[in-house]
Amino acid sequence: MSDIILENIVKQYGSAPPAVNHISFNVRAGTFTVLLGPSGCGKSTTLRMIAGLDTPTSGRILIGGRDVTDLPPAKRHISMVFQSYALFPHLSVRENILFGLKVRKEPASQHKPRLDKVAQLLGLAPLLDRRPAQLSGGQQQRVALGRAVISQAPVCLMDEPLSNLDAQLRHEMRREIRALQRQLGITMVYVTHDQTEAMSMADQVVLLNGGAIEQHDTPDRLYGSPRTVFAARFIGTPPMNLLSLDETTVTAMRAGANAQAFQDAPHPEARKLGIRPEHIAIAQEGVPAVVETIEYFGADSIVICRVGSSSGVAVRSAGHVHARPGDPLRLRWSPSQQHFFDASGKVFNPSPATTS
Ligand SMILES: Nc1ncnc2c1ncn2[C@@H]1O[C@H](COP(=O)(O)OP(=O)(O)OP(=O)(O)O)[C@@H](O)[C@H]1O
Numbered sequence: 249m250s251d252i253i254l255e256n257i258v259k260q261y262g263s264a265p266p267a268v269n270h271i272s273f274n275v276r277a278g279t280f281t282v283l284l285g286p287s288g289c290g291k292s293t294t295l296r297m298i299a300g301l302d303t304p305t306s307g308r309i310l311i312g313g314r315d316v317t318d319l320p321p322a323k324r325h326i327s328m329v330f331q332s333y334a335l336f337p338h339l340s341v342r343e344n345i346l347f348g349l350k351v352r353k354e355p356a357s358q359h360k361p362r363l364d365k366v367a368q369l370l371g372l373a374p375l376l377d378r379r380p381a382q383l384s385g386g387q388q389q390r391v392a393l394g395r396a397v398i399s400q401a402p403v404c405l406m407d408e409p410l411s412n413l414d415a416q417l418r419h420e421m422r423r424e425i426r427a428l429q430r431q432l433g434i435t436m437v438y439v440t441h442d443q444t445e446a447m448s449m450a451d452q453v454v455l456l457n458g459g460a461i462e463q464h465d466t467p468d469r470l471y472g473s474p475r476t477v478f479a480a481r482f483i484g485t486p487p488m489n490l491l492s493l494d495e496t497t498v499t500a501m502r503a504g505a506n507a508q509a510f511q512d513a514p515h516p517e518a519r520k521l522g523i524r525p526e527h528i529a530i531a532q533e534g535v536p537a538v539v540e541t542i543e544y545f546g547a548d549s550i551v552i553c554r555v556g557s558s559s560g561v562a563v564r565s566a567g568h569v570h571a572r573p574g575d576p577l578r579l580r581w582s583p584s585q586q587h588f589f590d591a592s593g594k595v596f597n598p599s600p601a602t603t604s
Pocket residue numbers: 261267285286287288289290291292293294441
């Protein structure tokens with residue numbers, strides 16, 4: 249089986265701080281893992297080391313139980329898809345897709361049946377005689393996928409493969425890639441900085457920050473039980489609200505006569521309270537707030553408020569909210585949706601809703 253194991257991987261370029269700093273994680277065979285994080289966090293470097301395009305400064309990489317740390321890419325039984333597609337402009341779609349099979353001298357009798365299958369899977373049959381320049385961005389992306397899939401490698405590595413496509417197409421391709429991965433049982437490692445992409449595609453997300461793993465979890469747990477302020481803020485649009493637990497804000501929260509939340513004093517080491525915008529409701533009674541701005545999106549509105557000394561607290565509300573900047577509001581949320589963080593930004597006390 250093609251499990252991937254990274255053991256204590258470090259990548260150092262010259263005297264700069266390590267691009268990848270002691271990371272270890274496992275990818276189970278047949279699953280979809282996303283490497284997620286902001287620009288420069290080490291996603292591509294990590295993927296390139298799994299691919300064999302970069303060598304770790306220290307640590308080991310195993311694929312399917314084999315130590316591949318010092319093996320070249322061609323010996324790792326992997327396929328790759330890059331942002332740039334890297335198609336040969338002078339070759340037809342058919343030739344582009346078959347290129348790898350020819351280089352690896354796979355028996356010619358295999359070419360046609362495998363090409364037919366891939367063309368059918370990806371809807372490329374009518375385009376086989378075209379050159380890349382005669383294709384749309386989405387079609388070129390499909391050819392790049394076809395080239396990866398035809399290799400029948402058990403592991404596929406993708407680096408921001410959809411970033412050149414418009415939003416609509418990106419959406420469609422996400423579904424296609426996920427369906428293809430499931431259908432073929434491929435072990436997938438996929439790099440993106442787009443948290444929506446990660447959340448909608450992954451079985452497991454490895455969230456990186458400054459070359460280290462911030463959290464490795466299912467999308468569900470990453471969203472529901474972020475371990476750090478960084479994870480809480482990186483996932484979700486708008487991100488989780490963070491209210492400083494200073495006296496003004498705590499007093500404001502306690503002032504809500506019926507504010508179920510926050511009747512007890514927060515733990516003295518808790519410095520910030522996190523609540524997701526969709527977990528706060530505008531109510532008759534509750535924590536007093538003042539409207540700062542309202543953004544209307546059709547299906548819902550985001551009301552930005554001030555609560556105590558915390559400005560910019562986002563509340564997601566269905567439909568159109570009829571309020572103006574300066575209007576007073578009352579807010580409610582359930583204590584089970586509260587996340588407390590300590591001074592170092594680590595979750596203080598996983599919320600009861602997520603510990604069960
Ligand atoms: N060949 C290299 N030489 C020196 N430094 C490098 C090299 N490749 C990457 N780095 C540095 O390593 C760090 C991680 O880069 P990496 O490309 O892995 O980030 P990333 O998370 O993929 O970012 P992005 O989303 O912008 O592609 C960055 O600080 C980058 O400048």
